[in-house]
Amino acid sequence: MNTIGKFDFDRLSLDNKNTLYSKMHPLVNDGVDTDIKLAIPASGSIWIDSGAPFLHGDCISLESVYFKDVFDKKSKHTHFAADFTSDLICRALQKVYKPSCIVFYYSPFLRYMTLSECKAVIETYKKHLPQAKIILVIDLKFLLFHRIRLTNDDAVKILAPKKKHKITTFQYYMEL
Amino acid sequence: MFNNQELEQDARIKEFFREFKNDSIFLFGDTDYFSSYFTDRTAPYQNGLIVINKVIEYKELMDTLLELRTTLKDADRICIGINKFSIYSHVSDKDADEVYDDALVNSVREKFNQFNVVEIVKDPELRADKFNFASPSTQIYLERR
Numbered sequence: 621m622n623t624i625g626k627f628d629f630d631r632l633s634l635d636n637k638n639t640l641y642s643k644m645h646p647l648v649n650d651g652v653d654t655d656i657k658l659a660i661p662a663s664g665s666i667w668i669d670s671g672a673p674f675l676h677g678d679c680i681s682l683e684s685v686y687f688k689d690v691f692d693k694k695s696k697h698t699h700f701a702a703d704f705t706s707d708l709i710c711r712a713l714q715k716v717y718k719p720s721c722i723v724f725y726y727s728p729f730l731r732y733m734t735l736s737e738c739k740a741v742i743e744t745y746k747k748h749l750p751q752a753k754i755i756l757v758i759d760l761k762f763l764l765f766h767r768i769r770l771t772n773d774d775a776v777k778i779l780a781p782k783k784k785h786k787i788t789t790f791q792y793y794m795e796l
Numbered sequence: 797m798f799n800n801q802e803l804e805q806d807a808r809i810k811e812f813f814r815e816f817k818n819d820s821i822f823l824f825g826d827t828d829y830f831s832s833y834f835t836d837r838t839a840p841y842q843n844g845l846i847v848i849n850k851v852i853e854y855k856e857l858m859d860t861l862l863e864l865r866t867t868l869k870d871a872d873r874i875c876i877g878i879n880k881f882s883i884y885s886h887v888s889d890k891d892a893d894e895v896y897d898d899a900l901v902n903s904v905r906e907k908f909n910q911f912n913v914v915e916i917v918k919d920p921e922l923r924a925d926k927f928n929f930a931s932p933s934t935q936i937y938l939e940r941r
Contacts, residue, residue, distance in 0.1 A: 767854065768892040768900065
């Protein structure tokens with residue numbers, strides 16, 4: 621098993637950071653998947669760890685602090701955090717923007733979570749931003765779950781979406 | 797290789813076959829990295845290396861392993877590496893072991909029950925704080941009884 625404990629971001633060149641970021645965030649190079657009809661309300665959406673500033677320069681987004689150099693420094697609506705799952709972050713987003721929608725578009729920070737951990741993240745956002753619709757576009761391939769005892773549809777049921785659309789074998793669009 | 801370093805999982809496979817690297821081997825799946833390490837690919841095979849690193853349905857995986865068991869009927873040692881994240885199922889199997897890694901290993905062992913299991917490598921604690929572009933494989937090392 622090759623697993624390197626942590627990236628040394630300080631030693632990673634900007635070129636490598638750009639490459640890494642774009643590989644982890646399909647929105648950067650591919651835009652929104654044509655199989656998805658993103659039902660995003662016109663007013664106030666916040667994109668979490670999704671690479672959205674590369675798609676819409678003026679959108680509100682929360683990105684990883686480790687990739688700060690990758691983004692346009694002039695952008696007023698791109699914010700950075702080390703932890704996307706904290707109550708503090710959610711409360712701050714609510715206080716400043718009171719968004720009508722939160723979008724997680726293949727957000728890498730959800731990778732290697734269990735289904736219950738992933739659901740807990742969603743619940744945290746729902747708790748602190750109760751008016752916001754949550755849109756989750758996710759590749760289940762990167763979640764930890766029992767793939768023999770559960771089908772992918774079983775896994776989606778555990779996340780309890782109000783609405784879902786299967787994009788590919790592992791990729792799903794959900795509204796929660 | 798990553799950043800000019802050999803991946804641990806690849807080094808482990810080479811070590812397992814080191815004494816037998818000049819013997820005939822059957823390579824299946826994501827094994828390009830090993831193509832120059834082994835020299836003889838002619839049947840009958842004494843060794844087998846199977847690396848499943850693509851999206852595959854669980855039953856299809858089991859059927860594939862059954863076919864490979866036939867191909868490797870003369871083999872003395874086999875390494876099977878499976879990217880556990882690439883597997884999905886059309887139907888749920890509630891009889892499978894409650895721990896996914898164990899269920900996967902058990903199902904492979906059943907298919908190769910004429911072999912002793914020499915080593916099993918799995919990482920049930922894989923988390924996002926690790927770097928995982930290296931396709932984490934569950935590895936099962938087998939030697940004929």
